Amino acid sequence: MRKLSRFLPVNRKQAVCERCGVRLTDLDWGFARYGGRLCTDCREKEREKQLRARGYLRGLEDTRLYPDSYVIIDGDNGAICYAMCPASSVKCDETILGLLARDLEEAIFPGDSSGARVSYKRVTRDHRVDSFAVGEDTGIATEKLWLPKWLSEAGFGKKVQQILEGELERLNLTLSEQTTLQLVHKEYQSKKFEEDIK
């Protein structure tokens, strides 16, 4: 609390959301220094609005409205792209997509899959989604499943495809498969990183 006071005016106990007038919590104050003084609900709505403005959709349901929608599975809080495919080609549900993201993240970051994410975005065919970290492959909006080179080279492309097509529920990687995936990724990433920064 002491630290926060440097960024905030003194009357924080009386402060209210500048949009809806609700009393702000300490958590809201924590966020206030990054932007407007908003309550949790209004902040979440604002975040969603901004994502939508950048072409992101709310869920698999939304993607049916737009033929150019893609499912993007990423990890490490958006730094690594694990897979990208036309939403219309996905036969499994969002729960299964979430598990796939977590299983891949768990292989790369054992014990912490909290950075795994599934998002839905409108992307023009053949365009790239290049919001990923240096050294990582940029996702490409192809007509089929796109995977980063390290993931297909490690031999897991078929399984990922089967999950997306609803033929398989989980990756169910063995410990040694997880290790393989982690090593292949690490090696690929450090090599590409060197090339990217040249």
Ligand SMILES: [Zn+2]
């Ligand atoms: Zn509010």
